[in-house]
Amino acid sequence: MKQKIQNLILSAATGAYKNGELPSSEFPDVEIEAPKIESHGDFSTNIAMIMASIQKMPPRKIAEAIIKHIVDHDKILAKTEIAGPGFINLFINKTSWHFVLRKIHEEGAEYGASSIGNGKKIQVEFVSSNPTGPLHVGHGRGAAVGDAVANILLFCGYDVKKEYYINDSGRQINTLGLSVFLRYKELLGEKIEFPENCYQGDYIREFAEEVRKSRGNKLIEEDEASAVNYCARYAAGNIIDDIKKDLKSFGVTFDRWYSEQSLYDSGKVDNVLSDLRKRKLVYEKDGALWFKTRDYGDEKDRVVVRNNGLTTYFASDIAYHQDKFDRGFEQIIDVWGADHHGYIPRIAASIEAYGHNKDQFNVILVQLVNLLRGGEPVAMSTRTGEFVTLKDVIKEVGPDAARFIFLTRHYESPLDFDLEVAKKKTNENPVFYVQYVHARISSIVRKGREMGISSVTRDDKAIAMLKEPEEIHLIKTMARYPEVVRYSARLMEPHRITFYLMELASSFHAYYNKHRVLADDPLLTGGRLYLVLAVKKVIKNGLTLLGVSAPEKM
RNA sequence: GCGCCUGUAGCUCAGAUGGAUAGAGCAACGGACUUCUAAUCCGUAGGUCGCAGGUUCGAAUCCUGCCAGGCGUACCA
Numbered sequence A: 001m002k003q004k005i006q007n008l009i010l011s012a013a014t015g016a017y018k019n020g021e022l023p024s025s026e027f028p029d030v031e032i033e034a035p036k037i038e039s040h041g042d043f044s045t046n047i048a049m050i051m052a053s054i055q056k057m058p059p060r061k062i063a064e065a066i067i068k069h070i071v072d073h074d075k076i077l078a079k080t081e082i083a084g085p086g087f088i089n090l091f092i093n094k095t096s097w098h099f100v101l102r103k104i105h106e107e108g109a110e111y112g113a114s115s116i117g118n119g120k121k122i123q124v125e126f127v128s129s130n131p132t133g134p135l136h137v138g139h140g141r142g143a144a145v146g147d148a149v150a151n152i153l154l155f156c157g158y159d160v161k162k163e164y165y166i167n168d169s170g171r172q173i174n175t176l177g178l179s180v181f182l183r184y185k186e187l188l189g190e191k192i193e194f195p196e197n198c199y200q201g202d203y204i205r206e207f208a209e210e211v212r213k214s215r216g217n218k219l220i221e222e223d224e225a226s227a228v229n230y231c232a233r234y235a236a237g238n239i240i241d242d243i244k245k246d247l248k249s250f251g252v253t254f255d256r257w258y259s260e261q262s263l264y265d266s267g268k269v270d271n272v273l274s275d276l277r278k279r280k281l282v283y284e285k286d287g288a289l290w291f292k293t294r295d296y297g298d299e300k301d302r303v304v305v306r307n308n309g310l311t312t313y314f315a316s317d318i319a320y321h322q323d324k325f326d327r328g329f330e331q332i333i334d335v336w337g338a339d340h341h342g343y344i345p346r347i348a349a350s351i352e353a354y355g356h357n358k359d360q361f362n363v364i365l366v367q368l369v370n371l372l373r374g375g376e377p378v379a380m381s382t383r384t385g386e387f388v389t390l391k392d393v394i395k396e397v398g399p400d401a402a403r404f405i406f407l408t409r410h411y412e413s414p415l416d417f418d419l420e421v422a423k424k425k426t427n428e429n430p431v432f433y434v435q436y437v438h439a440r441i442s443s444i445v446r447k448g449r450e451m452g453i454s455s456v457t458r459d460d461k462a463i464a465m466l467k468e469p470e471e472i473h474l475i476k477t478m479a480r481y482p483e484v485v486r487y488s489a490r491l492m493e494p495h496r497i498t499f500y501l502m503e504l505a506s507s508f509h510a511y512y513n514k515h516r517v518l519a520d521d522p523l524l525t526g527g528r529l530y531l532v533l534a535v536k537k538v539i540k541n542g543l544t545l546l547g548v549s550a551p552e553k554m
Numbered sequence B: 001g002c003g004c005c006u007g008u009a010g011c012u013c014a015g016a017u018g019g020a021u022a023g024a025g026c027a028a029c030g031g032a033c034u035u036c037u038a039a040u041c042c043g044u045a046g047g048u049c050g051c052a053g054g055u056u057c058g059a060a061u062c063c064u065g066c067c068a069g070g071c072g073u074a075c076c077a
Helices: A002-018 A047-055 A057-070 A100-112 A139-157 A171-187 A202-215 A223-248 A260-267 A270-277 A315-325 A338-353 A390-397 A399-406 A418-423 A432-451 A469-479 A481-491 A496-513 A523-544
Strands: A044-045 A076-084 A087-092 A119-126 A161-168 A255-260 A283-285 A290-291 A301-304 A331-337 A361-366 A370-374 A415-418
Touching: A002 A044, A002 A047, A002 A057, A002 A301, A044 A057, A047 A057, A047 A087, A057 A076, A057 A087, A057 A496, A100 A469, A100 A523, A119 A139, A139 A161, A139 A171, A139 A331, A139 A370, A139 A390, A139 A399, A139 A481, A161 A496, A171 A223, A202 A223, A223 A390, A223 A415, A255 A260, A260 A270, A260 A315, A260 A331, A270 A283, A270 A301, A270 A315, A270 A399, A270 A418, A301 A315, A315 A331, A315 A338, A338 A361, A370 A418, A390 A399, A390 A418, A399 A415, A399 A418, A399 A432, A415 A418, A432 A496, A469 A481, A469 A496, A469 A523, A496 A523
Parallel strands: A119 A161, A119 A331, A161 A255, A331 A361, A370 A415
Antiparallel strands: A044 A087, A076 A087, A283 A290, A290 A301
C-alpha cells in the first residue's frame, strides 16, 4: 500500500513538472509515513516541505501542484488534503484495505517475510557463558535476544547461523577444576581452607561427590595438576551438558558449539600470533607481547601474550573472530552482557587490522536483569553461589513468559524481571494478553464449527461486508506488520515485534468486545471469520519469531 | 579523569531515518459479563520529554555544555 502511494506521489510530481507547474525535476526520496493521528489521514508525505528550497516555492503551493496531478487509476484514494505547513494527507478508501487480508491468507506463515538480507551470510553468537556454572537469568535474556534476532534475520532473507562459544580453556577452567578437587579432598576427610576466588556454589560439591563415587580416593594419589585437570574436564563437560539442556527447554538451539580449546589444539592461535609478528602489528614491552590496537581506534594497546608466556583471552578471541570470517561469514553479530562493552574496541581493532570493515562486526550489548519477587529484589551473587538459575525461572514461570518478558524492552535498557508478575494472568503480564488473542480466535472457530461452519474460504462479497471502523483498523494494523519486521531486522531490535504484537492484540480485544464474529448474517460471519483468522496468522507469525508458542486453548 | 549506556506520566517502559495535538501498561477513579473465553473491554485523570543553549520552516529525536544514575577503564576472565 505504501509503495502504491509512493508511486502515485512521484508520478504526480513528475506530471506537475512536465506541465510547467514545478520548476525543477529534481525530486527528493519520497517519504510516506502513517500519521499518528487518524484525522491526518492514512498516509502523509512531507515531500512538499522538503522540496521547498529546491523548487523555490512555498510548500503549500508545491503540494497543490502535486495533488492536482495525482492519477488514481485504482481508485484507492478517498480524499487528499494539504495540512499544516505543507503536509499532503491521503485518505484511503475503506475497501481498498481488504486486499491485505487476501495477502495474509495467501502468504500465511510467510507473511512479513522478505529478501532484504539477500542471502548474506551472517553469524549470531550468543550466550557463550563460561562453563564454570549454571546459566542465570541474565544469560536467559541474552539467549532470548540472540535467538529472536537470528529468527528475524532468517525471516528477512539472511543466511543465518547461530553459535555458542565455549570458553573451555585458561585459568577459569583451571579454577573450576581446583574448586571441585578441593571439595573432593574435603569429602575424603581432609581439612581444607576453601579459597575465596574458587567457585562457591553447591553444584561444585555435587561434582566432587560424583568424582568420589567414580574414582574413589584414587585422585588424591595422582599429582595435583592432573587431578585438577581431571576435575576440570569432568565438571566443564557436565556443565556444558546442563547448559545445553537448559537452553533446549528454553527453546534455543545452536548450529554449532565452538570450543576455545580447539583454537589452541588446531594451532589457530599460534598462527594468528606469528602472523601478527610478521605483519608487525605487535611489539614486545616489559616482557609481554602487545597488539597495536591503538592504531585502529582503541584507547590503548592490548596484551596478547603475558610476560609469563601465557596468552590472554584476547589472543584466542582474535583467532576466533578471524575464524568466523574465514568460514565465510560476511557479517558477525556478538551478543554480550553490557559489562563487556569495554572489550568492543579491541575486537573491532583486530578485525580491522585483518582487513575487514568494522561495519561487518556488530555487538548487541544486553543490559542486566534485576530479578524481583513481588517487587522485592532477589539476592544474586555468583561469587557466593546464591543465585536463581535460568532453569529455576523457566520451571517457575514457563519458557513463554520468560522469553516474552525478556523481549519487552530494548536490549539496551535494564530489565526488572518480577517472578510474581511473570506468573500473573492479567494485563500486567503481556504474554498472556497476546497469546489470549490466538486462543480466543481458535475458540471462535471451534464454536463456528459447532454451528456448522466447517471451513472459511475467501469470498469477496463477504469481505466487502467488513466496514466497521474497528475492522478497518485491525486490517491497517496488520498491513504494517511486514514493515515492522523489516525495521526489527535492520536495527536488530526484536522488541519492536513484541510491542507490535501487543498493539495488534489490543486492537483485536477491542474489536471482539464490540462486535460478534459469529453474527446472524452468514455473509457477515464469513467475512469476519476471514478477518480474525488473518489476525490469528499474524499473531502466530510474530510469536514464532520471538520463540513463543501460540496456544489453541488457554 | 576518560569512555560507553541511561534519564519521557506516581511506577515500568515505547517512541528508526528530525514532522502536525509525545503514546501504552500498571497504580487511581467511574463503568461493561442471560450473548463467540471478563486472562477482556470502555471512559476519566495524569507531562517543563533531566537542565541550559544551539542548528531550522519544525527537536523527545541532531550538536555543545552541565546535572544525576549504571557500567567499564588489568600482563582478569
